[in-house]
Amino acid sequence: MRENRLFGKVDWHRQVQAQFQGLEKKAQDLSAAKLASATDEEIVAELVEECELNIPVIDENDITVSSREVTLDGRKGLSISVRVPFQGDHDLLHVQPPTYGGNLPNGHVSGKFITFEVIGTDFEQRSPKPQIDKNIAAIQLNLEWQRQALGDFPARLAAEAARAVQARRKNLAGNASVIDQLGYKKG
Numbered sequence: 001m002r003e004n005r006l007f008g009k010v011d012w013h014r015q016v017q018a019q020f021q022g023l024e025k026k027a028q029d030l031s032a033a034k035l036a037s038a039t040d041e042e043i044v045a046e047l048v049e050e051c052e053l054n055i056p057v058i059d060e061n062d063i064t065v066s067s068r069e070v071t072l073d074g075r076k077g078l079s080i081s082v083r084v085p086f087q088g089d090h091d092l093l094h095v096q097p098p099t100y101g102g103n104l105p106n107g108h109v110s111g112k113f114i115t116f117e118v119i120g121t122d123f124e125q126r127s128p129k130p131q132i133d134k135n136i137a138a139i140q141l142n143l144e145w146q147r148q149a150l151g152d153f154p155a156r157l158a159a160e161a162a163r164a165v166q167a168r169r170k171n172l173a174g175n176a177s178v179i180d181q182l183g184y185k186k187g
Contacts, residue, residue: 005104009094023051027164047161056088077121097145105138
């Protein structure tokens with residue numbers, strides 16, 4: 001398993017900006033048929049659902065571990081693989097919150113699981129549990145910082161979606177007006 005640092009690839013503010021840009025693109029791509037078949041409220045709700053930031057929530061009750069024997073520096077040891085299930089956007093596990101402590105947790109994200117390993121040769125004398133708990137706590141802390149940073153993002157996203165839908169309707173109406181003014185039959 002290839003582990004890496006979580007919460008360190010993408011800046012929070014860039015991610016938020018990307019969500020707004022994605023919403024704008026989706027609104028510009030709305031077809032006339034879609035706009036004719038749904039209310040603004042329905043379209044706005046759909047856009048918001050597609051572009052919202054769904055901060056992951058860890059299910060600590062379903063964390064599982066497995067182990068395998070390894071050789072470290074010529075000594076037998078144990079590799080403990082910890083599998084942490086979550087619900088939410090897996091991409092956000094790579095987004096650094098605006099507040100962070102500099103000590104990013106390790107893990108590999110696959111599907112709806114974060115997996116990380118703890119390896120040692122002295123687990124009989126020194127339990128791996130504090131090391132495991134520390135990594136899980138660091139994941140939880142970064143997710144909490146993301147939740148705090150979310151702030152009024154949902155309300156801003158909804159307002160921007162409403163504005164973008166209205167702009168798209170206006171654009172399509174303007175295009176139709178230009179065609180009507182030509183005075184030819186529509187084909």
